[in-house]
Amino acid sequence: xxxxxxxxxxxxxxxxxxxxxxxxxxxxxxxxxxxxxxxxxxxxxxxxxxxxxxxxxxxxxxxxxxxxxxxxxxxxxxxxxxxxxxxxxxxxxxxxxxxxxxxxxxxxxxxxxxxxxxxxxxxxxxxxxxxxxxxxxxxxxxxxxxxxxxxxxxxxxxxxxxxxxxxxxxxxxxxxxxxxxxxxxxxxxxxxxxxxxxxxxxxxxxxxxxxxxxxxxxxxxxxxxxxxxxxxxxxxxxxxxxxxxxxxxxxxxxxxxxxxxxxxxxxxxxxxxxxxxxxxxxxxxxxxxxxxxxxxxxxxxxxxxxxxxxxxxxxxxxxxxxxxxxxxxxxxxxxxxxxxxxxxxxxxxxxxxxxxxxxxxxxxxxxxxxxxxxxxxxxxxxxxxxxxxxxxxxxxxxxxxxxxxxxxxxxxxxxxxxxxxxxxxxxx
Numbered sequence: 001x002x003x004x005x006x007x008x009x010x011x012x013x014x015x016x017x018x019x020x021x022x023x024x025x026x027x028x029x030x031x032x033x034x035x036x037x038x039x040x041x042x043x044x045x046x047x048x049x050x051x052x053x054x055x056x057x058x059x060x061x062x063x064x065x066x067x068x069x070x071x072x073x074x075x076x077x078x079x080x081x082x083x084x085x086x087x088x089x090x091x092x093x094x095x096x097x098x099x100x101x102x103x104x105x106x107x108x109x110x111x112x113x114x115x116x117x118x119x120x121x122x123x124x125x126x127x128x129x130x131x132x133x134x135x136x137x138x139x140x141x142x143x144x145x146x147x148x149x150x151x152x153x154x155x156x157x158x159x160x161x162x163x164x165x166x167x168x169x170x171x172x173x174x175x176x177x178x179x180x181x182x183x184x185x186x187x188x189x190x191x192x193x194x195x196x197x198x199x200x201x202x203x204x205x206x207x208x209x210x211x212x213x214x215x216x217x218x219x220x221x222x223x224x225x226x227x228x229x230x231x232x233x234x235x236x237x238x239x240x241x242x243x244x245x246x247x248x249x250x251x252x253x254x255x256x257x258x259x260x261x262x263x264x265x266x267x268x269x270x271x272x273x274x275x276x277x278x279x280x281x282x283x284x285x286x287x288x289x290x291x292x293x294x295x296x297x298x299x300x301x302x303x304x305x306x307x308x309x310x311x312x313x314x315x316x317x318x319x320x321x322x323x324x325x326x327x328x329x330x331x332x333x334x335x336x337x338x339x340x341x342x343x344x345x346x347x348x349x350x351x352x353x354x355x356x357x358x359x360x361x362x363x364x365x366x367x368x369x370x371x372x373x374x375x376x377x378x379x380x381x382x383x384x385x386x387x388x389x390x391x392x393x394x395x396x397x398x399x400x401x402x403x404x405x406x407x408x409x410x411x412x413x414x415x416x417x418x419x420x421x422x423x424x425x426x427x428x
Contacts, residue, residue: 005039008424009133009142011126013119013151015044016063019056019316021235021259021346025172026145028238028413029420031064036421041068041137043130045122049074058316072129075121077114104185111184115194116175120150127154134162141424145170152201159204166427169205172235177218179264179337195222202226207427209233209420212367214342231423234371235346236411237353241321247355248326253279253397255359256327258320258347260291264335266383270361271300273389279397283307289323290314324354329379329396334362336383341366348372352408357396359389376405 010030014022030040049072063069110118133139142165144155152169159167174181175198176191186194202208202222208230210216220227255274261267274284286300286309302308312323324330330351334340344367351358352375359379360372369380379396381388409415 005034005037006141007039007041007137007139008033009041009043009130009137009139011043011130011142011144011151011154013045013050013122013146013148014052015042015069016059017047017055017057018050018052019054019059019314020052022147022172023056023059024317024346025170025235026143027059027062028236029417030067031062031238032414032417033421034064035414036418036424038141038421038424039067041070041133041139043070043072043126043133045074045126046071049076049122051076051078051119054314056316058318070129070133072122072125074119074125077118077121107183108185111186112190115186115190116149116153116197117147119148120153123150123154123157126151127157130154130158131161134158134165140164141166141168141427143168143170145172146175147173149175149198149201152205153197156201156204159206166206167204168207168209168424168427169201170209170233171215171219172211174215174218174339174342177339177342179335179339179343199223205229207231207423209423211235212342212344213370214367215344218339218342233416233420233423234344234411235349236413236416237349238413239353241317241350242325242353245322245325249328250285250326252282252285253328253393254285254287254326255329255331255393256287256289256323257331257333258289258324259345261288261296261333262293262335263296264337265333266336266361267296267299267333269382269384269386269389270331270333272386273393275301276304277390277393278304279393284393286310287323287327288312289320321350321354324350324356327356329357329359329393330354332358332360332362332368333383334360334366334368336362344368344371349408349411352377352411359392361389374405375408 012026155167211234216230277284283303289312300309379392
């Protein structure tokens with residue numbers, strides 16, 4: 001039995017000043033893991049060499065002062081085919097609305113010449129530093145988290161060099177089954193190479209953790225002896241993020257969506273549902289906080305008073321939470337894709353933490369919907385269920401909403417860190 005905390009190496013591309021959902025998971029685990037007897041050592045990329053789709057400098061303040069942070073250089077392959085470095089692609093850029101020849105060519109280059117992704121330009125530097133840290137710090141456990149899935153190849157190489165280490169591969173999203181994968185137009189050879197990388201990672205990792213049941217099933221189907229070592233460790237919310245932010249019910253019924261939108265996110269049913277809908281003799285107001293392409297913004301007409309939805313560009317995390325807390329209802333849209341049942345976005349947990357009513361548009365049997373039902377929510381509708389959406393909005397306006405069941409408490413970052421600690425202890 002250990003008499004002192006053990007160090008664990010966390011290898012993550014996304015780390016402050018990176019913004020977006022990808023950075024939250026391990027930033028929060030790093031914050032709470034020491035209470036379970038594990039001291040994180042973080043290996044990440046230097047900001048000046050990184051390709052971040054979003055930046056959030058407020059997250060610097062969340063890095064624990066006593067955590068070792070090691071940063072290395074990287075090759076920014078995005079600069080080779082994407083000249084506008086002010087527009088680094090985010091997770092769903094392939095399904096965006098830009099149909100220009102240049103964008104199509106960029107997607108093809110991305111899908112066929114940068115496998116599994118362009119951020120693999122970090123790998124050789126990260127591998128070299130990780131090898132050094134494993135020796136110097138006497139590290140026996142490492143965690144690689146993705147996307148970018150190229151980070152998993154660092155873990156694969158380290159496992160080959162140091163067979164004694166315990167390697168935990170954390171996959172927050174599907175790899176070759178992600179909903180926009182085919183938008184890159186990968187050749188048969190590219191698909192084969194990508195799938196082989198994926199299978200090797202899943203086969204060689206000592207333990208795999210992921211965020212939901214459906215994704216666990218997808219990953220488990222990739223080969224023999226994979227499913228038995230998969231553990232579900234969902235995303236969550238940090239109670240401290242909500243401290244000092246009081247919930248506000250605005251005068252006008254306000255539905256807020258936080259996150260990015262692309263053509264893969266159906267909005268026509270929502271538009272029809274709120275058209276002409278009034279609460280307390282005022283039109284329902286829509287607010288979108290995040291990246292929304294102009295063609296999608298143009299789909300939303302002005303209301304009876306001539307007002308259009310508020311479109312607010314990506315903002316720092318504390319401000320995003322404030323927007324949630326100042327809403328009447330929160331909106332979650334799951335992309336319309338055959339694999340969408342596995343999508344369990346990080347923001348849904350923060351939605352639940354607000355205590356606000358939630359309207360979910362997506363598959364009723366998906367992981368996100370099942371989580372909502374478990375936590376006592378009923379606002380789950382098909383994308384085009386106009387009457388159902390309208391009726392639910394009226395129900396909330398009348399104060400007839402289902403209260404939370406209390407199950408949301410098990411998704412606090414602190415509670416999840418305890419589960420991760422238990423999992424790591426089982427590998428000793």
